[in-house]
Amino acid sequence: MKKALVTGGAGFLGSHLCARLLDDGYEVTALDNLFTGTKENIYPLFENHRFSFVLHDVTQPYWGQFDEIYNLACPASPVHYQHNPVETLKSSVLGMMNMLDLALKTKAKLLHTSTSEIYGDPLVHPQVETYWGNVNSIGVRSCYDEGKRCAETLAADYRREYNVDVRMVRIFNTYGPNMHPKDGRVISNFIMQALANEDITLFGDGMQTRSFQYCTDLVRAMRRYMSLDRARIDAFFAGKKLGTPVINTGNPGEYTIRQLAEEVLRLIPESKSRLVFAPLPADDPKRRKPDITLAKELLGWEPEVPLAEGLARTIEYFKERSK
Amino acid sequence: MKKALVTGGAGFLGSHLCARLLDDGYEVTALDNLFTGTKENIYPLFENHRFSFVLHDVTQPYWGQFDEIYNLACPASPVHYQHNPVETLKSSVLGMMNMLDLALKTKAKLLHTSTSEIYGDPLVHPQVETYWGNVNSIGVRSCYDEGKRCAETLAADYRREYNVDVRMVRIFNTYGPNMHPKDGRVISNFIMQALANEDITLFGDGMQTRSFQYCTDLVRAMRRYMSLDRARIDAFFAGKKLGTPVINTGNPGEYTIRQLAEEVLRLIPESKSRLVFAPLPADDPKRRKPDITLAKELLGWEPEVPLAEGLARTIEYFKERSK
Numbered sequence: 001m002k003k004a005l006v007t008g009g010a011g012f013l014g015s016h017l018c019a020r021l022l023d024d025g026y027e028v029t030a031l032d033n034l035f036t037g038t039k040e041n042i043y044p045l046f047e048n049h050r051f052s053f054v055l056h057d058v059t060q061p062y063w064g065q066f067d068e069i070y071n072l073a074c075p076a077s078p079v080h081y082q083h084n085p086v087e088t089l090k091s092s093v094l095g096m097m098n099m100l101d102l103a104l105k106t107k108a109k110l111l112h113t114s115t116s117e118i119y120g121d122p123l124v125h126p127q128v129e130t131y132w133g134n135v136n137s138i139g140v141r142s143c144y145d146e147g148k149r150c151a152e153t154l155a156a157d158y159r160r161e162y163n164v165d166v167r168m169v170r171i172f173n174t175y176g177p178n179m180h181p182k183d184g185r186v187i188s189n190f191i192m193q194a195l196a197n198e199d200i201t202l203f204g205d206g207m208q209t210r211s212f213q214y215c216t217d218l219v220r221a222m223r224r225y226m227s228l229d230r231a232r233i234d235a236f237f238a239g240k241k242l243g244t245p246v247i248n249t250g251n252p253g254e255y256t257i258r259q260l261a262e263e264v265l266r267l268i269p270e271s272k273s274r275l276v277f278a279p280l281p282a283d284d285p286k287r288r289k290p291d292i293t294l295a296k297e298l299l300g301w302e303p304e305v306p307l308a309e310g311l312a313r314t315i316e317y318f319k320e321r322s323k
Numbered sequence: 324m325k326k327a328l329v330t331g332g333a334g335f336l337g338s339h340l341c342a343r344l345l346d347d348g349y350e351v352t353a354l355d356n357l358f359t360g361t362k363e364n365i366y367p368l369f370e371n372h373r374f375s376f377v378l379h380d381v382t383q384p385y386w387g388q389f390d391e392i393y394n395l396a397c398p399a400s401p402v403h404y405q406h407n408p409v410e411t412l413k414s415s416v417l418g419m420m421n422m423l424d425l426a427l428k429t430k431a432k433l434l435h436t437s438t439s440e441i442y443g444d445p446l447v448h449p450q451v452e453t454y455w456g457n458v459n460s461i462g463v464r465s466c467y468d469e470g471k472r473c474a475e476t477l478a479a480d481y482r483r484e485y486n487v488d489v490r491m492v493r494i495f496n497t498y499g500p501n502m503h504p505k506d507g508r509v510i511s512n513f514i515m516q517a518l519a520n521e522d523i524t525l526f527g528d529g530m531q532t533r534s535f536q537y538c539t540d541l542v543r544a545m546r547r548y549m550s551l552d553r554a555r556i557d558a559f560f561a562g563k564k565l566g567t568p569v570i571n572t573g574n575p576g577e578y579t580i581r582q583l584a585e586e587v588l589r590l591i592p593e594s595k596s597r598l599v600f601a602p603l604p605a606d607d608p609k610r611r612k613p614d615i616t617l618a619k620e621l622l623g624w625e626p627e628v629p630l631a632e633g634l635a636r637t638i639e640y641f642k643e644r645s646k
Contacts, residue, residue, distance in 0.1 A: 085480040138479035150473040156461035157408040244461040
């Protein structure tokens with residue numbers, strides 16, 4: 001039986017990935033320090049005896065024999081990652097070192113989840129993997145952005161120097177059940193506000209755009225990526241300028257924040273919420289949209305869940321939760 | 324008596340800084356793992372009983388009571404920092420964490436030396452401190468560039484969160500005696516080649532530009548920066564967009580690589596070297612020149628040593644060395 005380790009396994013994405021790995025027949029160990037992850041997210045998984053949970057902080061070394069490691073641990077929303085910026089950066093950088101060391105010594109495959117935030121406030125649109133990004137190294141978002149960039153560097157260097165089989169995805173905005181209701185991100189904010197009949201806050205003029213990927217689409221991409229032989233991946237990237245196997249995963253459908261708010265209100269017709277406007281936070285990117293050509297070519301993958309459907313499922317989850 | 328700690332104290336810049344601190348009456352402790360630094364650089368300092376050397380790697384915690392910490396440790400030339408990219412990144416990131424923790428717990432002032440490399444291959448010219456840079460996160464230079472960016476982030480966050488009195492300089496190309504003769508950088512390369520009557524290799528067409536700061540100019544800026552009251556620094560940066568006290572230090576005089584080679588040959592008239600051309604290495608920046616407005620305003624500082632004079636002193640050093 002194949003064994004998988006998922007850091008951040010009790011988080012939003014980690015819990016979906018653990019569920020999928022169990023479905024696929026894996027023995028699954030979820031590591032989480034429960035700073036943003038919650039045991040609620042993984043309650044249903046405990047019914048499966050192939051599932052284990054370990055309360056552990058990835059800034060500390062962890063040891064075990066696994067075939068596949070999925071490195072997801074890091075607070076990912078500004079309200080969380082700015083709570084303790086130094087710990088946020090450490091979870092990215094030291095967590096990456098610890099997982100790379102584990103992969104190196106046990107010859108495990110490693111999937112590292114990077115982020116569209118490494119592109120910062122992009123000057124290239126849509127973002128291709130060869131784009132270097134536009135990131136502030138000393139701002140209030142830097143603990144996340146630079147921590148994640150530094151983790152990418154470590155992954156690339158462990159691959160080049162020590163031949164670790166590390167693959168990377170850069171995840172664009174993703175949403176779905178198990179999102180933290182108070183993570184301050186736009187989809188959870190809007191749904192929570194609409195359900196509570198509170199005003200829906202748009203930052204800036206609401207015309208900044210985002211792309212929204214439903215969680216199961218992402219998990220499908222991650223599993224397909226890890227199912228590929230290393231030789232296939234090396235051959236695919238040999239002709240690219242990247243030098244390191246990294247692909248964007250996201251939904252290229254582009255919506256303004258205002259359109260999103262209107263869609264949420266359409267799906268919650270009983271809501272009495274209205275749209276209101278507030279100033280844009282520091283360094284908030286104005287546009288972001290993935291170019292997913294590489295993921296299409298390498299994985300034969302593209303997102304399948306339309307926004308209306310994914311939003312409906314997410315709204316359902318938040319309704320259940322608030323009961 | 325004031326006590327200073329200098330990490331990388333046996334390196335090129337560290338050795339000049341230690342000498343200057345001794346001249347200024349400090350008790351000086353130089354930390355170095357001697358990977359690129361050498362004890363030769365600090366032989367003369369051992370005559371002063373206020374000087375101590377500790378063989379120590381900054382990736383490991385270090386403890387001591389100091390009034391001022393100068394964090395210089397990190398291999399800084401591609402030939403060295405690419406030797407072991409993971410260790411290079413760790414020396415920046417873990418070294419920074421260790422020095423920030425030390426400064427936090429002992430209430431020491433900390434000067435961190437960042438680098439013009441954080442601007443990468445800049446799209447803004449000359450580089451101002453508010454420019455975010457253009458850096459590849461997964462290339463062969465990333466271990467240095469991203470490690471240094473990540474160190475800046477840590478410094479900014481320790482200042483914001485824990486009120487550590489950290490000041491940063493972004494050092495542009497600096498040269499002088501005690502440079503490593505085989506560091507692969509352009510000035511040491513050219514002088515060594517000219518002295519050995521070997522062909523002088525220009526990468527690309529030789530029209531990429533650099534600015535060259537003489538080492539004592541930089542040390543003077545660092546000392547003046549550390550001599551300022553924190554209140555003065557906070558007041559100065561309060562009106563800036565940076566949020567963190569960081570200033571460029573470099574010589575804004577701009578020379579093409581070809582001009583530099585010709586100047587070296589002019590100063591070594593006995594050399595039989597000729598100019599030859601080789602392909603440009605990956606990610607090599609095409610132009611780099613500091614905007615030093617902030618350093619002028621805050622420190623009342625600007626470089627004083629002209630290129631011809633600094634080169635002559637450096638050539639003298641390399642001639643002595645090779646005897």
